[in-house]
Amino acid sequence: MENLTNTLFSSFEADEVTFFADLILPIPVPRLFTYRVPREMAEVLKIGARVIVPFGKNNGRVFTAVVARLHNSPPTNYQARYITEVLDEYPLVTGYQLELFRWMAEYYMCCVGEVMNIALPSGLKISSQSKVQINPDFDYPELLTEFEDTLLTELKKQQALSYDELVRLAGAGTNIPALIKSLVGKKAIIVFEEVREKYIPKMVRKVRLNRTYEEKEQLLALLNRLEKLPKQQEVVMRYLSHVPVQMNASLNQKGLDKTILNQDDTVSQSSLTTLIKNAVFETFELIQPRFSDNAPPQAEIKLTDAQREASQQIMAQFERQNIVLLHGITGSGKTEVYIDLIQQAVGSGSQVLYLLPEIALTTQIVVRLQRVFGDKMGIYHSKFSDNERVEVWKGVVSGQYQFVVGVRSAVFLPFDNLGLIIVDEEHETSYKQHDPAPRYHARDVAIMLAHWQQAKVLLGSATPSLETYHQAKQGRYGLVELFRRFGDATLPNILLIDTKVEKRQKTMKNEFSSALLTALEANMERREQSILFQNRRGYSPYMQCEDCDWTAECPNCAVSLTYHQRAAELRCHYCGHKEEVPRICPVCGSTKVRTIGFGTEKLEDQLQIIFPKSKVLRMDLDTTRAKNAYQQIIQEFEGGEIDILVGTQMITKGLDFDNVSLVGIFDADRLIHFPDFRATERSFQMLTQVSGRAGRRAGRQGTVLIQTNNPQQTILQKIIENDYKGLFDEEIQERQNFNYPPFSRLIKLTVRHADKAVSQQAADRLAAELTDALGSSRILGPEQPLVERIRNLFLFDILIKIERDKVNVKAVKSYIQDRINDILTDKGLRQVSIVIDVDCL
DNA sequence: AGCACGCCGACT
DNA sequence: GTCGGCGTGCTC
Numbered sequence: 001m002e003n004l005t006n007t008l009f010s011s012f013e014a015d016e017v018t019f020f021a022d023l024i025l026p027i028p029v030p031r032l033f034t035y036r037v038p039r040e041m042a043e044v045l046k047i048g049a050r051v052i053v054p055f056g057k058n059n060g061r062v063f064t065a066v067v068a069r070l071h072n073s074p075p076t077n078y079q080a081r082y083i084t085e086v087l088d089e090y091p092l093v094t095g096y097q098l099e100l101f102r103w104m105a106e107y108y109m110c111c112v113g114e115v116m117n118i119a120l121p122s123g124l125k126i127s128s129q130s131k132v133q134i135n136p137d138f139d140y141p142e143l144l145t146e147f148e149d150t151l152l153t154e155l156k157k158q159q160a161l162s163y164d165e166l167v168r169l170a171g172a173g174t175n176i177p178a179l180i181k182s183l184v185g186k187k188a189i190i191v192f193e194e195v196r197e198k199y200i201p202k203m204v205r206k207v208r209l210n211r212t213y214e215e216k217e218q219l220l221a222l223l224n225r226l227e228k229l230p231k232q233q234e235v236v237m238r239y240l241s242h243v244p245v246q247m248n249a250s251l252n253q254k255g256l257d258k259t260i261l262n263q264d265d266t267v268s269q270s271s272l273t274t275l276i277k278n279a280v281f282e283t284f285e286l287i288q289p290r291f292s293d294n295a296p297p298q299a300e301i302k303l304t305d306a307q308r309e310a311s312q313q314i315m316a317q318f319e320r321q322n323i324v325l326l327h328g329i330t331g332s333g334k335t336e337v338y339i340d341l342i343q344q345a346v347g348s349g350s351q352v353l354y355l356l357p358e359i360a361l362t363t364q365i366v367v368r369l370q371r372v373f374g375d376k377m378g379i380y381h382s383k384f385s386d387n388e389r390v391e392v393w394k395g396v397v398s399g400q401y402q403f404v405v406g407v408r409s410a411v412f413l414p415f416d417n418l419g420l421i422i423v424d425e426e427h428e429t430s431y432k433q434h435d436p437a438p439r440y441h442a443r444d445v446a447i448m449l450a451h452w453q454q455a456k457v458l459l460g461s462a463t464p465s466l467e468t469y470h471q472a473k474q475g476r477y478g479l480v481e482l483f484r485r486f487g488d489a490t491l492p493n494i495l496l497i498d499t500k501v502e503k504r505q506k507t508m509k510n511e512f513s514s515a516l517l518t519a520l521e522a523n524m525e526r527r528e529q530s531i532l533f534q535n536r537r538g539y540s541p542y543m544q545c546e547d548c549d550w551t552a553e554c555p556n557c558a559v560s561l562t563y564h565q566r567a568a569e570l571r572c573h574y575c576g577h578k579e580e581v582p583r584i585c586p587v588c589g590s591t592k593v594r595t596i597g598f599g600t601e602k603l604e605d606q607l608q609i610i611f612p613k614s615k616v617l618r619m620d621l622d623t624t625r626a627k628n629a630y631q632q633i634i635q636e637f638e639g640g641e642i643d644i645l646v647g648t649q650m651i652t653k654g655l656d657f658d659n660v661s662l663v664g665i666f667d668a669d670r671l672i673h674f675p676d677f678r679a680t681e682r683s684f685q686m687l688t689q690v691s692g693r694a695g696r697r698a699g700r701q702g703t704v705l706i707q708t709n710n711p712q713q714t715i716l717q718k719i720i721e722n723d724y725k726g727l728f729d730e731e732i733q734e735r736q737n738f739n740y741p742p743f744s745r746l747i748k749l750t751v752r753h754a755d756k757a758v759s760q761q762a763a764d765r766l767a768a769e770l771t772d773a774l775g776s777s778r779i780l781g782p783e784q785p786l787v788e789r790i791r792n793l794f795l796f797d798i799l800i801k802i803e804r805d806k807v808n809v810k811a812v813k814s815y816i817q818d819r820i821n822d823i824l825t826d827k828g829l830r831q832v833s834i835v836i837d838v839d840c841l
Numbered sequence: 842a843g844c845a846c847g848c849c850g851a852c853t
Numbered sequence: 854g855t856c857g858g859c860g861t862g863c864t865c
């Protein structure tokens with residue numbers, strides 16, 4: 001019957017009428033799904049539009065999907081289901097993006113659905129896992145239908161409703177997707193995905209007058225009534241002075257920050273409580289906007305001669321090259337060069353994307369850019385709520401945002417007319433997505449994007465990745481250098497402290513060399529600030545029994561537990577497991593359970609003991625977890641009251657502090673000797689970047705002290721001399737000898753299973769098959785990674801090295817995929833999971 | 842991924 | 854005798 005109607009329709013309608021849509025669903029299944037297009041949708045439905053579809057056994061689930069293809073050939077071996085709802089009249093996903101999705105899925109060996117899922121902010125994906133919440137800014141109830149209004153009143157009482165709860169509330173038979181679409185369209189509600197452990201938008205508690213007092217007479221009556229209650233009257237008056245409801249009643253809905261009304265006296269607090277109890281005031285919560293707009297607009301930026309020259313050189317090189325590397329030492333003022341180029345590109349009418357590593361974006365740079373570009377600039381940050389991300393997305397489509405500053409995921413925004421992409425701190429590893437697929441590198445994706453849209457790419461760094469610098473030296477990228485510090489500030493003087501000598505002479509105080517202590521003290525006396533870098537958080541990485549050598553280990557992972565003193569617990573930095581600190585050794589009962597090694601927390605602690613009067617702040621994952629903690633720490637440090645900032649690599653990223661003249665670096669050896677072929681490169685980058693925090697102001701030379709057991713190491717010499725090129729020349733030779741990137745591409749396969757033997761068996765077989773086809777020189781492993789078990793899964797890594805030229809990468813990838821699929825369908829091995837990481841770092 | 846179906850152990 | 858463990862297969 002179904003087939004009969006199909007053929008009937010086909011013969012009745014013109015050829016271009018579409019009945020079927022191939023959709024991208026946000027699930028990790030490597031294929032598109034074909035749905036039927038209801039007749040009334042046939043004309044409106046466009047490629048790139050979002051639709052809502054039922055999915056799974058007895059339509060149990062609902063997804064937002066994206067139309068990838070429209071056609072009229074019915075599937076032969078199943079009945080296609082109908083699309084429930086069309087969400088977009090015009091494509092929300094551009095053709096460029098669909099192309100990008102497909103390319104990424106192929107290149108990074110994942111499913112298009114996974115790419116789409118990461119690309120779209122969850123606010124654009126209604127699904128059965130969605131939740132809805134009332135939009136606190138909504139104040140146009142007159143737009144609502146009666147039914148919607150009752151529903152919204154109900155919703156107001158709840159914090160948020162899940163999709164299923166909404167179904168129950170609205171009653172069976174309601175077209176829930178259509179309802180949500182309508183309410184979202186009226187900006188009455190907000191859709192979001194279940195927030196995992198992610199960002200929770202900062203809420204401000206606000207108060208406003210009960211609606212009845214928006215009328216003048218009612219308000220006057222209220223004030224009269226309160227005549228005998230002066231305290232309460234005062235509160236109301238205070239509210240009215242901030243929110244002149246009597247002048248403009250509509251102001252009331254926006255309310256007033258509760259803290260402003262409380263000020264600091266407890267009297268008004270209790271009066272306010274009473275007023276709220278008596279329904280004079282009502283409280284509500286609002287999402288706090290993250291960047292307030294009070295920066296003075298359009299501060300003229302002035303380029304130094306060196307900056308102007310760099311900018312001109314870049315423009316000149318863009319004539320012949322699509323990609324240019326700006327190699328500028330720390331503090332050379334690359335940002336001004338970027339601003340200049342952005343202004344030119346925006347002025348010529350094209351779009352600009354400015355990528356920054358996650359943490360750097362939170363800082364002063366955004367404020368600086370905002371001063372120049374004002375509200376023409378969109379900000380795309382993972383710490384922003386979904387609605388804000390959706391706003392930016394739509395702003396790009398509408399043309400409101402011609403220029404966006406953003407993190408990694410900003411490459412997914414719907415640009416269609418890019419002229420310039422800047423990738424700042426190009427070497428930063430946080431551009432590579434690690435955990436959920438697609439495991440993409442935003443820099444490389446940006447280069448593809450630019451290629452498709454004929455845009456130029458500017459890669460900027462003080463310590464370029466070997467890959468990029470190699471390309472520049474080969475002439476495939478342009479190269480512009482900026483080797484003078486802004487305002488002619490000098491580069492810091494870097495000194496190596498031999499901790500071996502100090503230990504022998506017993507001049508170390510805990511982890512601190514006497515040289516460092518003297519420098520810190522002198523710095524404090526001069527009222528200048530210091531930064532201490534230790535790339536390890538927590539108090540100490542081991543807890544061990546002195547008598548029997550027992551160490552605290554994670555029950556789920558093959559690592560020792562880190563002792564956190566402030567939280568008074570042991571934590572696993574891999575799976576998050578926490579446990580109590582043992583008083584006695586659980587094996588032998590000894591009380592001599594000691595901590596070994598040190599992290600930022602311990603340094604902070606010891607500083608307080610050594611310099612009791614000093615003000616010390618710590619900045620690491622643990623102190624910046626809270627919403628605005630990062631900015632708070634920076635602000636406090638900038639305020640100048642703080643003497644010493646102790647931190648992990650977090651402090652290396654793009655922070656500008658005028659008053660910092662000393663940087664101390666601990667445990668450099670651990671960094672340098674990390675068992676990874678990129679360790680040297682990483683160490684150079686990290687240590688150079690931290691060093692760059694010292695003495696960024698003209699007229700004073702900063703000092704950097706690096707504590708090491710072996711000052712003779714060549715890498716340290718290179719860092720002292722700021723000899724990037726020397727390091728590059730040595731390192732690139734090594735890479736060539738062992739056929740590592742940039743001479744090859746790497747694909748890492750990680751096999752995981754709860755049973756070590758099964759995991760190993762699968763890995764062995766996979767490696768053997770790959771070796772057979774590709775030769776043993778291209779396959780490394782399988783070997784157990786440094787941490788061989790995480791979350792109770794045993795890991796085995798296989799590394800595949802593919803030469804840049806003379807090998808068909810596509811063919812290799814498809815071969816790898818086939819072998820993996822074989823294993824995954826093998827009776828004995830099918831429950832192993834295999835993670836593919838293309839261009840792994 | 843998630844969800845249903847299905848085949849084996851410890852419980853009322 | 855059943856409840857529920859998770860291994861297996863499928864999703865338009």
